[in-house]
Amino acid sequence: MSVAAPVSAPAPAPVGAEAPVGRPVRWLARLLLAGWVVTLVWLSLVALRPATLADLEADLRAGEVETLEVVGGLAPQSRGYSTVELRWRSGWGRQAATAVEATPGRQATLARSGTPLDDWGARVPVVEPGLADRLAALDADVRVVEVDRPSSHGTLFGWQTPMESFWVLLVLWLTTFTVLAWHEHPQRATRAAWAWLVLLGAPLGPVAYLVLGGPAGLLRPPAPGSRRLTEGWALLLALLLPPTAR
Known part of the structure; x- marks a missing residue:
């Protein structure tokens, strides 16, 4: 009389283990990450950051300005x-300072109206008229x-950017949310946690999810x-991110 061998139940998955990500989602995430990095580098080159006339004068005296754009x-x-409006490049990024040229009566x-x-x-x-000439001297x-x-x-x-940058970032942001929706068990944070960081923490949140979320x-x-x-x-971390990241 033969005795059937007992059938062992499959071992349960380890608590906290993440399901593997499919190859299409992985490659889409990598393309997204490259898109975020390229877009942020592009914005750092073309965007205008707020500055003052004193900043411009200091850069001119130091010989760091090649071209001064006057608008x-x-x-x-x-x-x-x-x-x-005066625009110039100092080092890596572009800066802009604004003033009002006015005749003495104006x-x-x-001064009275603001x-x-x-x-x-x-x-x-x-300032008095002829500001660009005085700065060029x-x-x-x-x-x-x-x-x-x-x-x-x-x-x-916090930067002045071309309008097309909004559309590029919107596409990247929505596609990152799509990847998160497909990713049932992201790493290092729950899916709801990553959703808050992606929603409120752009651009740092989406980049962090693509790298740290797996x-x-x-x-x-x-x-x-x-x-x-x-x-x-x-949610608390997303709200505490610096204003330049929100």
Whole structure:
């Protein structure tokens, strides 16, 4: 009489183990990560960061400005006032400072009513006409170029950026959310926690998810049973991120 061997039940999966990510999702995550990095590098090169006339004067005296772009300003022999924006590249990024050129009569009027605001919401100084010429005298090698104001731009992460950057970042952001929706068991944080970081922490949150969350497969997964960041702490972390990242 033969006795049947007992059938052993399959071993349960280790607590906290992450399901493997499919190859299509992994490659999409890697392409997304490359897209985020390329876009952020591009923005750091083309975006305008707020600066002051004192910053521009210091860079001119140090010989760090090759081209000074002038947008607007009061035309010669004109009366009244006009906003002038000065743009230059110092090191890696581009900067912009704004002032108001005004004739003496208008300067008194502006002093009583208040000067205009720049694109970042700060009050701009009032100066005499001919500001670009006075600044150019600080560095004989600087090239002064009059340019037109872009037809459309916006403020993103505290920078003035081209409008097309909003569409590029929107596509990256929505696609990152799609990958997260397909990724049932992300690493190092729950899916709800990563959702808060991706939603409120752009661009750092999406990049952190693609690298640390595991969809791109760039890092070794944590040990089974490792603690994960929960949604409550993730929401608090997302709200505490610096303003340039939100």
